[in-house]
Amino acid sequence: MQKSITTLSIGELAKQSDTGAVTIRYYEKRGLIQGVLRSDGGHRLYDGTMLTRLHFIRNAKLVGFTLDEIDELLALQNHPNRSSAVVKQIVIDKIQQLDEKITALQQIKRALSKLSACCDGKSSIHACPILKTLKQEKITNRKKK
Amino acid sequence: MQKSITTLSIGELAKQSDTGAVTIRYYEKRGLIQGVLRSDGGHRLYDGTMLTRLHFIRNAKLVGFTLDEIDELLALQNHPNRSSAVVKQIVIDKIQQLDEKITALQQIKRALSKLSACCDGKSSIHACPILKTLKQEKITNRKKK
DNA sequence: ACTAAACTTAATGTTAAGTTTAAGTATCAA
DNA sequence: TTGATACTTAAACTTAACATTAAGTTTAGT
Numbered sequence: 001m002q003k004s005i006t007t008l009s010i011g012e013l014a015k016q017s018d019t020g021a022v023t024i025r026y027y028e029k030r031g032l033i034q035g036v037l038r039s040d041g042g043h044r045l046y047d048g049t050m051l052t053r054l055h056f057i058r059n060a061k062l063v064g065f066t067l068d069e070i071d072e073l074l075a076l077q078n079h080p081n082r083s084s085a086v087v088k089q090i091v092i093d094k095i096q097q098l099d100e101k102i103t104a105l106q107q108i109k110r111a112l113s114k115l116s117a118c119c120d121g122k123s124s125i126h127a128c129p130i131l132k133t134l135k136q137e138k139i140t141n142r143k144k145k
Numbered sequence: 146m147q148k149s150i151t152t153l154s155i156g157e158l159a160k161q162s163d164t165g166a167v168t169i170r171y172y173e174k175r176g177l178i179q180g181v182l183r184s185d186g187g188h189r190l191y192d193g194t195m196l197t198r199l200h201f202i203r204n205a206k207l208v209g210f211t212l213d214e215i216d217e218l219l220a221l222q223n224h225p226n227r228s229s230a231v232v233k234q235i236v237i238d239k240i241q242q243l244d245e246k247i248t249a250l251q252q253i254k255r256a257l258s259k260l261s262a263c264c265d266g267k268s269s270i271h272a273c274p275i276l277k278t279l280k281q282e283k284i285t286n287r288k289k290k
Numbered sequence: 291a292c293t294a295a296a297c298t299t300a301a302t303g304t305t306a307a308g309t310t311t312a313a314g315t316a317t318c319a320a
Numbered sequence: 321t322t323g324a325t326a327c328t329t330a331a332a333c334t335t336a337a338c339a340t341t342a343a344g345t346t347t348a349g350t
Contacts, residue, residue, distance in 0.1 A: 009296075010295090010296070011295060020338085022339065022340085026338065026339095040347090041346065042297060042298095042346080042347080043295090043296055043297070055279075059281070063253055066336070066337085068336095076276075077270060077276060080270050082270045083267065083268070083269065084269065084275065084276075085266035087264065087270065087273050087276060089266075091260055091275060094257055098253060098254045098257070101250055102247055102251060102254070105209075105243055105250070106247060109243045112208050112209065116233060116236045119229055120229075121228065121229055121233040122229070123229045124227070125225050125229055125231070127229070128229035131221075134218075155325090155326070165308085166325090166326080167308080168307085184318085186318075187326085211307085212306080212308095
């Protein structure tokens with residue numbers, strides 16, 4: 001039973017791609033990975049292109065894509081005729097989403113900073129201005145003009 | 146069967162606090178709310194202080210606290226002797242956490258912007274520099290000096 | 291031969307904060 | 321009296337991306 005020199009078992013692929021073997025099977029079930037070769041005994045066999053694909057998935061995750069979105073990106077690669085503008089638009093949309101998230105967090109941070117600033121930390125809990133503010137019906141979100 | 150003038154049913158409290166009735170019971174089960182009065186028939190009866198408490202919870206959630214943390218904050222109010230410095234520290238820690246999250250998101254955004262910038266959107270998918278980059282073993286995270 | 295690794299399916303657990311559903315009973319307000 | 325609301329417990333569902341466990345079988349590598 002010979003095997004091609006460059007073939008990897010799922011365990012080896014897992015190591016080289018820094019992914020769990022379970023996760024690789026999970027990706028396969030999700031459709032992120034297709035057409036996996038099998039040994040005579042039924043073990044999954046991978047080649048270098050799969051390593052590339054796993055790197056792609058990992059990198060895309062790192063830059064904030066969900067697995068569903070990664071699936072899309074991978075699918076696009078099966079349509080070589082299409083323009084890369086599609087890909088670029090996906091990235092631009094993602095940046096937009098990130099911006100919204102960041103802005104939201106910054107607003108929360110500003111609110112907390114204001115709370116923190118109004119408390120000298122020396123009063124008793126009973127008189128704590130932070131707690132007092134939180135008890136208000138509406139938190140005023142005044143902005144400086 | 147008389148009731149005090151200022152008593153609220155769970156439904157009324159829900160409306161006034163902009164919280165679901167189910168959620169209010171959930172808070173009770175979680176311990177965020179205690180010592181709820183009952184009518185003769187067993188219905189929960191609330192007064193204005195509960196409205197204040199629900200506002201507190203809502204506001205604390207708005208500024209990014211989890212229910213567990215809110216529980217802590219509420220518990221602190223039962224110890225009037227303690228200094229408000231404890232509260233202030235909690236807020237400061239939260240700000241720190243937010244900062245970390247924001248920084249992480251900004252890094253991701255920067256990576257995506259770089260990706261976007263390297264693609265003119267005119268090549269074919271096959272040659273798309275974004276996809277090419279994502280395929281790399283390691284995404285280089287060079288920083289300008 | 292022997293051990294490590296892989297195979298299978300399916301379910302359960304993780305985190306957070308609820309929401310939804312069920313299903314039947316009881317109470318409240320007009 | 322009637323219809324709206326509330327009561328109960330308990331479980332399942334939601335999002336996201338896996339990790340864990342089970343339990344038994346088979347294969348791969350030395």
